[in-house]
Amino acid sequence: MAGTSLIERFVSRAGAVQCEVLVTGSLIEACDKLVDCIGEAAPVVISGFDGETTSLIERRLSDEGIKCHVGSVRDLLPGFSVAVTPGHAGISETGTVVIESTSEDVRLASMxxxxxxxxxxxxxxxxxxxxxxxxxxxxxxxxxxxxxxITGPSRTADIERVLTIGVHGPREVTVILYGE
Structure with missing residues (x-):
């Protein structure tokens, strides 16, 4: 697990841009947090993980009655509100997450x-x-x-500098960190 100060800094910087960060000990605990956060939203798009991780997430959500979608995201357009994707790196200095999103499904899900x-x-x-x-x-x-x-939820402002969240991307971004 990354050093505590690195995690604390990431949590602090991400929080400063309205990104929630939850810290857990394992991937299974991360899935439990995911269930708690998602509630009854459906369908939930799961995209970008390896097969084993996708199965674990899907099984955990399905056990709680949460409908999941692991196929082409285009099949759901415009009908989904929640997506789960992997993060490939986090930058503690800014609270930024780096996502390898060469797959169109990951891009669509995350945006x-x-x-x-x-x-x-x-x-x-x-x-x-x-x-x-x-x-x-x-x-x-x-x-x-x-x-x-990705550094927090989508933000944009008009000429009068009125900030609006979620116009060009997610309204809410939650990072769930887990130990390996």
Whole structure:
């Protein structure tokens, strides 16, 4: 697990931009937190995880009566409000999550849901952006690579500087950190 100060800093910086961060000890505990947070929203899009992790999340949510969707996100458009995707790195300095979203399904899930939940191992936290350089280089070597940096909910403002949350992306972003 990442150092406590690294986690505390990430939680603090993410909180400053209205991103909730929950810290758990394991992936199973992260799934339990996910159930608590989601409530009765349906369907929940699960995208971007390996098969075993997808099955674990889907099984845990389904056990609580939460309908899940693991196929093409386009099949649900425009009818979903909650998405769960993996985070690949966190930058504690800014409370930012890096998501490898070359898959169209991950991009759609992370941008079109009103509520976006990101499950991320705490071991993938870094202090600042330059420390993520080699990971980014690796991600961007793949053809058609797409990487997103997410720092809290979507924000936009008009010419009068009236801030609006959730116009061009999620209204709520929750990161659930877990130990490996």
């Amino acid at each position: 079109l849901a009103d509520r976006h939940f990101i499950l991320m191992p705490s071991s993938t936290l870094y202090s600042e952006l330059p420390e993520v350089e080699s990971l980014l280089e690796e991600m961007l070597q793949r053809p058609g690579a797409y990487v997103a940096f």
